[in-house]
Amino acid sequence: xxxxxxxxxxxxxxxxxxxxxxxxxxxxxxxxxxxxxxxxxxxxxxxxxxxxxxxxxxxxxxxxxxxxxxxxxxxxxxxxxxxxxxxxxxxxxxxxxxxxxxxxxxxxxxxxxxxxxxxxxxxxxxxxxxxxxxxxxxxxxxxxxxxxxxxxxxxxxxxxxxxxxxxxxxxxxxxxxxxxxxxxxxxxxxxxxxxxxxxxxxxxxxxxxxxxxxxxxxxxxxxxxxxxxxxxxxxxxxxxxxxxxxxxxxxxxxxxxxxxxxxxxxxxxxxxxxxxxxxxxxxxxxxxxxxxxxxxxxxxxxxxxxxxxxxxxxxxxxxxxxxxxxxxxxxxxxxxxxxxxxxxxxxxxxxxxxxxxxxxxxxxxxxxxxxxxxxxxxxxxxxxxxxxxxxxxxxxxxxxxxxxxxxxxxxxxxxxx
Numbered sequence: 001x002x003x004x005x006x007x008x009x010x011x012x013x014x015x016x017x018x019x020x021x022x023x024x025x026x027x028x029x030x031x032x033x034x035x036x037x038x039x040x041x042x043x044x045x046x047x048x049x050x051x052x053x054x055x056x057x058x059x060x061x062x063x064x065x066x067x068x069x070x071x072x073x074x075x076x077x078x079x080x081x082x083x084x085x086x087x088x089x090x091x092x093x094x095x096x097x098x099x100x101x102x103x104x105x106x107x108x109x110x111x112x113x114x115x116x117x118x119x120x121x122x123x124x125x126x127x128x129x130x131x132x133x134x135x136x137x138x139x140x141x142x143x144x145x146x147x148x149x150x151x152x153x154x155x156x157x158x159x160x161x162x163x164x165x166x167x168x169x170x171x172x173x174x175x176x177x178x179x180x181x182x183x184x185x186x187x188x189x190x191x192x193x194x195x196x197x198x199x200x201x202x203x204x205x206x207x208x209x210x211x212x213x214x215x216x217x218x219x220x221x222x223x224x225x226x227x228x229x230x231x232x233x234x235x236x237x238x239x240x241x242x243x244x245x246x247x248x249x250x251x252x253x254x255x256x257x258x259x260x261x262x263x264x265x266x267x268x269x270x271x272x273x274x275x276x277x278x279x280x281x282x283x284x285x286x287x288x289x290x291x292x293x294x295x296x297x298x299x300x301x302x303x304x305x306x307x308x309x310x311x312x313x314x315x316x317x318x319x320x321x322x323x324x325x326x327x328x329x330x331x332x333x334x335x336x337x338x339x340x341x342x343x344x345x346x347x348x349x350x351x352x353x354x355x356x357x358x359x360x361x362x363x364x365x366x367x368x369x370x371x372x373x374x375x376x377x378x379x380x381x382x383x384x385x386x387x388x389x390x391x392x393x394x395x396x397x398x399x400x401x402x403x404x405x406x407x408x409x410x411x412x413x414x415x416x417x
Contacts, residue, residue, distance in 0.1 A: 006099030010039035027372030176368030216247030
């Protein structure tokens with residue numbers, strides 16, 4: 001198969017969507033399929049085989065993020081020449097709408113992965129949030145119902161999508177991970193400095209390292225973790241919260257840590273390359289997660305793949321991964337309860353070891369190769385269904401020739417759409 005992956009974000013931008021694209025693209029190619037990523041261009045990024053980039057401009061609210069300008073005869077010609085069997089879009093917005101138009105022009109199935117709980121980001125629209133939420137649900141329903149298949153990262157998200165009134169078939173396929181390390185391979189902790197700058201200090205290895213990896217945005221609920229740290233310190237736990245993330249709330253969160261009197265026990269480590277994030281997983285004692293806006297929580301699986309137990313707030317997506325009492329604990333949005341769960345794991349060596357082993361087992365069930373195999377089966381099924389709807393399947397040269405002819409007629413329209 002030849003798959004066109006349309007996404008509004010891709011490298012060098014860092015996000016869960018980008019990571020998902022990387023893993024699935026690699027594993028699909030390893031399985032003998034051809035994938036082409038269509039994404040925004042970034043300054044200084046060299047052209048790569050298998051990636052088509054549209055011209056772009058920086059987003060006003062996030063200068064690191066680029067907005068594609070989907071008006072390019074050169075790109076339209078490249079897409080035409082690719083003659084895709086399937087188009088798979090990774091958001092319901094700009095480039096994915098372009099991908100949807102191409103799927104219609106080419107007569108190929110349109111697949112959409114629902115990566116984000118879009119209705120939970122209305123805090124970025126301070127005016128009329130309830131109205132924005134209703135409009136978002138309406139828009140998502142319309143976009144989903146024009147697709148041939150929806151990929152949901154978790155069962156909880158699948159139920160939520162159905163609640164919008166979506167009639168398109170939905171299948172659950174999570175973004176996979178690779179085993180990153182065995183707990184026995186943990187090395188001396190290097191992110192435990194009492195100065196809060198990520199450097200080591202005398203006595204620091206005795207600290208219990210609580211790790212969060214993600215983004216410093218309101219939706220990630222970092223204040224909850226800071227308040228839980230206040231409880232832990234009051235209870236006498238020698239702990240440090242290491243936050244590997246960047247984002248718009250950084251200064252506010254640092255001020256909050258100071259106000260709570262926990263700044264000396266919190267390290268804001270900033271953004272890190274993935275190799276350093278992996279090292280942080282290996283060095284930590286526990287992964288903590290307060291977000292309630294996840295479709296899956298990929299970082300939780302990454303942490304588990306190093307044998308880290310998890311304490312997280314019970315929420316959609318997270319519940320599919322964290323098995324309460326087995327590989328970690330799920331709590332209500334109560335900082336005292338959350339802190340108690342951390343204490344419970346950290347104070348019982350036998351429980352910790354069992355949860356660590358179970359975390360590794362959970363991660364192995366979500367291997368990227370297994371998830372890619374599920375995706376291939378979903379592609380094959382939707383191609384068969386599409387062929388049956390059209391009165392029979394076309395394969396090989398004839399199919400590509402027909403799609404190529406359709407694409408040629410549509411290239412000149414690309415500028416007007």
